[in-house]
Structures are given as C-alpha cells and as structure tokens.
Amino acid sequence: MPRNDYQKKLSELRDDVLYMSEVVAERLRMGLDALEQKDEELADQVIQGDGEINRMYLDLEQDCVDLLALQQPVAGDLRFIAASFKIITDLERIADLATNLGGYAIEAEKDVFPDVDVQRLGEYTLDMLDGAMHAYSEEVPDECRAVAEADEDLDAMCGAASETVVRDLIETDEFDAGAETSDGEMETLMQDVSRLLLTIRDLERVGDHAVNIAARTLYMIESDDELIY
Numbered sequence: 001m002p003r004n005d006y007q008k009k010l011s012e013l014r015d016d017v018l019y020m021s022e023v024v025a026e027r028l029r030m031g032l033d034a035l036e037q038k039d040e041e042l043a044d045q046v047i048q049g050d051g052e053i054n055r056m057y058l059d060l061e062q063d064c065v066d067l068l069a070l071q072q073p074v075a076g077d078l079r080f081i082a083a084s085f086k087i088i089t090d091l092e093r094i095a096d097l098a099t100n101l102g103g104y105a106i107e108a109e110k111d112v113f114p115d116v117d118v119q120r121l122g123e124y125t126l127d128m129l130d131g132a133m134h135a136y137s138e139e140v141p142d143e144c145r146a147v148a149e150a151d152e153d154l155d156a157m158c159g160a161a162s163e164t165v166v167r168d169l170i171e172t173d174e175f176d177a178g179a180e181t182s183d184g185e186m187e188t189l190m191q192d193v194s195r196l197l198l199t200i201r202d203l204e205r206v207g208d209h210a211v212n213i214a215a216r217t218l219y220m221i222e223s224d225d226e227l228i229y
Contacts, residue, residue, distance in 0.1 A: 006071055010080065013063055014137070017084050017091075020056050021133040024095045025126060027053070028206065031101030032122040035199070038105060046102035053095040060088045076220075083220035087136065090209040090216075094129065097202045097209075104195045113168045113196060116161045121203045124154055128210040136217040141224070147214035148227050151207050158204040162197060169193055 027046050034043035064085040067073065073081055128150050135143035169189075215227035 009063075009067060010077065013060070013067070013081070013084055016060055016063070017087055018133060018137055020053070020060065020088060020091050021129070023056070024053060024091045024098070025129055027095055028098040028101070028122070028126060028129070031098040031105070032119060034105035035101055035108070036119055038108065040106050043102035043105035047099050047106075050095060050099045053092060057088050057092040061085065064088075079220045079223065083136075083216040086216045087213050090212045094206050094209050097206050100202050101199065104199055108192060108195055113165050113193075115164050115168060116196060116200070118161075118196075118199055118203070121154070121157060121161065121200065124150070124157065125203050125206040125210065128154065128207050129213070132210045132213040132217065135214055136220075139217075139221045141218055141221050144214040144218035144221070144227060148211050151211045154204060154207040158200050158207075161200050165193060165196055165200075 027049055030042055031046045033039065034046060064081055067081050068078075071077075128147050131143055131150070132147045134140065135147065211227065215225075218224050218227050
C-alpha cells in the first residue's frame with residue numbers, strides 16, 4: 001500500500017472510532033432518557049440498536065487487523081492502531097450497558113427512592129466519555145489523567161447512591177415488619193430496588209470503560225502505561 005494510502009487509512013480509522021463513540025454516547029443518552037421518562041418506545045430503540053453497534057465494532061476490528069497484518073506498523077502507528085482496537089471494545093461494552101438501561105426502563109413501573117439522582121450519575125459518565133474521546137481525538141495527555149481522576153468521584157457518588165438505596169429500603173414503610181404489605185407488593189418493591197442498584201452499578205462501569213479509553217489513549221500518546229490496570 002502506498003504511503004499516502006496508508007496514512008489515509010489511519011486517518012479514516014480515527015474518524016470511524018470517533019463516529020462510533022458518538023453513536024454510543026447517543027444510545028447512552030437515550031437509555032437515560034428512557035429511564036427518566038419511562039418511555040418504552042425509546043427504550044426499545046436503544047435495545048434494537050445494539051446490533052448496529054455490534055456490526056460497527058466488527059467492521060472496525062477488521063480494519064485494525066488489516067492494518068496490523070498488511071502494514072506491520074511500528075512505534076507511534078502501532079500504538080495508535082492497538083489503542084483504537086482496545087477503545088472500540090470499551091465502546092461496544094458501553095453500548096451493552098446502555099442496552100441494559102433500556103431494559104430497566106421497560107421493566108420499571110415507578111420511581112423508587114427519589115433521593116438517588118440517576119440522571120446526575122449518567123451525565124457524569126457522559127462527560128467522562130466525552131473527555132476520554134476528546135483526548136483520543138486531539139491527543140491530549142492531561143485530559144486522560146483528568147478522566148481517571150473523575151472516576152474516583154464517580155465511584156464515591158455511586159457508592160453513596162447505593163448506600164442511600166439500602167438505607168431508604170430499611171426505613172420505608174413497606175419494609176416495616178409491622179406494616180400490612182402483601183407478598184406481591186414486597187416482591188415488586190424488591191425488584192424495583194434491584195433494578196435501581198443495577199442501574200447504579202452499570203453507570204459506574206461506564207465510567208470504568210471511559211477510564212480504559214483514557215488509559216489506552218495515554219499509552220498511545222506517550223507510551224505511558226500509568227493508567228492501565
């Protein structure tokens with residue numbers, strides 16, 4: 001492959017990874033909106049759209065394999081292709097977590113424990129993803145480290161949210177041993193609690209994947225593995 005064509009392929013790979021990240025971020029936003037609005041149609045769009053993300057992932061995976069096999073890149077180009085390969089894997093997994101949110105939105109019948117601000121957690125993860133992808137796009141190492149630092153705050157927020165759910169569950173009237181609560185009502189309450197805890201866990205995982213993207217990007221830029229774990 002002529003040098004100009006090779007450089008064009010590298011540029012196209014970066015553009016395609018960035019496009020995939022935009023689609024994934026949109027699906028995550030849709031999942032959060034579906035949860036907030038109890039919108040089953042929107043939730044179904046997120047779930048049905050997962051196939052598109054999977055196909056996008058497989059196409060980009062093949063592009064990375066072809067560049068590695070046919071061009072045998074070295075140094076910075078090798079790190080870029082390897083980082084892109086790892087990043088699309090994290091993006092695909094974030095899309096899976098967005099699909100989970102769609103499923104929770106369909107199953108949930110009502111809001112439980114309004115003290116837990118799921119949308120705030122979701123916005124925070126979207127900001128982290130945006131920061132990680134901007135670092136990849138513009139090759140800004142400080143933004144990679146900023147995403148890793150933000151994850152510590154997200155972990156604390158998710159931990160506090162989970163504790164709030166457990167505390168409120170213990171204090172709620174339905175959980176009071178003296179309250180007249182049917183088995184069906186208790187089962188519904190526990191299912192709602194379980195979905196909320198899973199939502200918090202999944203958003204925390206989105207943050208973890210954003211950190212993975214930042215870590216691979218930092219290695220791509222500076223050959224620095226300090227964020228890789």
